Amino acid sequence: MTIHKEGYTSIAITVLFIFILNAVIDYRFGDVAWLRWLVYIVSVALFLIVLQFFRSPRRMFSAGDNLVICPADGKVVVIEETEEGEYFKDKRLQVSVFMSPINVHVNRNPISGTVKFFKYHPGKYLAAWNPKSSTENERTTVVVENAEGTPVLFRQIAGALARRIVWYVKEGDEVKQAEEFGFIKFGSRVDIFLPLGTKINVNLGDVVRGGITTLAELT
Structure with a gap:
């Protein structure tokens, strides 16, 4: 380690x-x-x-062109169909992973591809499990489009203890699945927004590992 x-x-x-x-x-x-x-x-x-x-910790990462790999260690706290209003402005499948202070807080790219959109939002520090944290807390939004043209949005969200979000990507970057795209200090959450019809491979309450657990399969 x-x-x-x-x-x-x-x-x-x-x-x-x-x-x-x-x-x-x-x-x-x-x-x-x-x-x-x-x-x-x-x-x-x-x-x-x-x-x-x-x-x-050193890890052997999962990989696959049609796989969406978990971007962070933690617990699955949300799996639902919801309106994504910042980039897609339509309905998407949302999967959220809550990171407690005892989790590894490295954030990893869920897919390989091109960064089509990036934005940092200053904001509040509501508890990461609060539904309003997705739209009101300090956060970043990243959209990566894979080789097949399928975009996946993932969002770093600061929590009540987190006071600094770090990111290593910008629009136009070519990123590789499971490589680091950022870090959040002291408790936080990552939301992933997937196309409707995506096969979800996790359940609410599952403990997941960044770069290893397969969250979903793109069709």
Whole structure:
């Protein structure tokens, strides 16, 4: 397992905070053994939590021209027919994956193809499971069209804890299935919008893995 590049700054800040906190406690309360040990335990726990959040495990990825691969680790919280109003402006099948703070937060391209549309939206930080988060939270929208001309829209959505969305794509880019297209820090959600009639291969509540789980099959 490796640490994702997006974690370097956060981990460094965490280490600095822990160092200062422990130095202050040792200086001011050096004779209070229980307090010093409590701070030591909390410091180790905080460091491990931040470290595991930015982990980027090595994986063997799934692939297939007609397959839609899961863009993130997490749990399937939405499978429904809905109106997609930003790009398609028609009905689509929506599959949403909620990422808790303990999930790997690397985001991966569900299909290979050309980026036909990209837009970043500043916004609120509602809980990621709130239905309004799809349209009101900080988010990005990416549309990739595969070689057969089928477009798939996927959207990074910040959650109540997330305060930074990172993306690595722009319009016109050629992207490869399962490669990284972004990262969201500290809890979030990814929505995928598929053509009506797409075969969905997951169920509500399923635990999925980015780059590995096949969400759907394009017809």
